[in-house]
Amino acid sequence: QVQLVESGGGLVQAGGSLRLSCAASGRTFSRYDMGWFRQAPGKEREFVASISWSGGTTRYADSVKGRFTISRDNAKNTVYLQMNSLKPEDTANYYCAAGRTVISTSNPNNYNYWGQGTQVTVSS
Numbered sequence: 001q002v003q004l005v006e007s008g009g010g011l012v013q014a015g016g017s018l019r020l021s022c023a024a025s026g027r028t029f030s031r032y033d034m035g036w037f038r039q040a041p042g043k044e045r046e047f048v049a050s051i052s053w054s055g056g057t058t059r060y061a062d063s064v065k066g067r068f069t070i071s072r073d074n075a076k077n078t079v080y081l082q083m084n085s086l087k088p089e090d091t092a093n094y095y096c097a098a099g100r101t102v103i104s105t106s107n108p109n110n111y112n113y114w115g116q117g118t119q120v121t122v123s124s
Contacts, residue, residue: 001026001113002024002025002026002028002029002032002098002112002113003024003025003026003113004022004023004024004025004096004097004098004113004114004115005022005023005024005115005116006020006021006022006094006095006096006115006116006117006118007020007021007022007023007118008020008021008118009094009118009119009120009121010119010120010121011121011122011123012086012120012121012122012123013122013123014086014087014088014122014123014124015085015086016086016122017082017083017084017085017086018083018086018120019080019081019082019083020036020080020081020083020094020096020118020120021078021079021080022034022036022078022079022080022081022096022115023076023077023078024077024078024079024098025077026077029074029077029098030053030074031053031100032053032098032099032100032113033050033051033052033053033098033099033100033101033102033105034050034051034053034070034072034079034096034097034098034099035047035048035049035050035051035096035097035098035099035102035105035106035108035111036048036049036050036070036079036081036094036095036096036097037094037095037096037097037108038090038092038093038094038095038120039092039093039095039117040091040092040093043092045095045108046061047061047105047106047107047108048060048061048064048068048081048094049061049064049068049069049070049081050070050102050105050106051070051071051072051079055071055072055074058070059105059106061106063089064083064090067083067084067085067086068081068082068083068084069081069082069084070082079096081094081096083120086120086122087122088122088123088124089122090120090122091120091121091122092119092120093117093118093119093120094117094118094119094120095114095115095116095117096114096115097111097112097113097114097115098111098112098113099111099112099113100112
């Protein structure tokens with residue numbers, strides 16, 4: 001069982017930066033692939049970024065590539081999402097998710113555990 005708690009969201013102007021954190025409970029965090037997803041009002045949940053259990057493999061949605069960076073610290077049971085050059089279209093509720101041996105990291109159905117989300121609002 002893994003419990004996830006996101007933090008770091010807030011209101012920022014376009015062009016600004018935020019760093020999201022996702023703290024995980026449990027001793028097996030290092031065995032899980034992790035992902036960040038987001039959902040805007042009236043839209044489906046969409047993939048943002050993922051990182052393998054070792055941190056050796058990362059993937060990004062085209063819309064955030066070059067602006068967002070996912071990382072993890074297994075000693076602290078935490079995964080991060082550094083978001084730079086934010087745009088109004090990045091406004092959404094951001095969720096972290098954990099899954100074991102996730103083959104298709106962009107598919108939310110492949111993740112077993114989800115956090116409650118943290119709101120990111122980017123003003124123009």
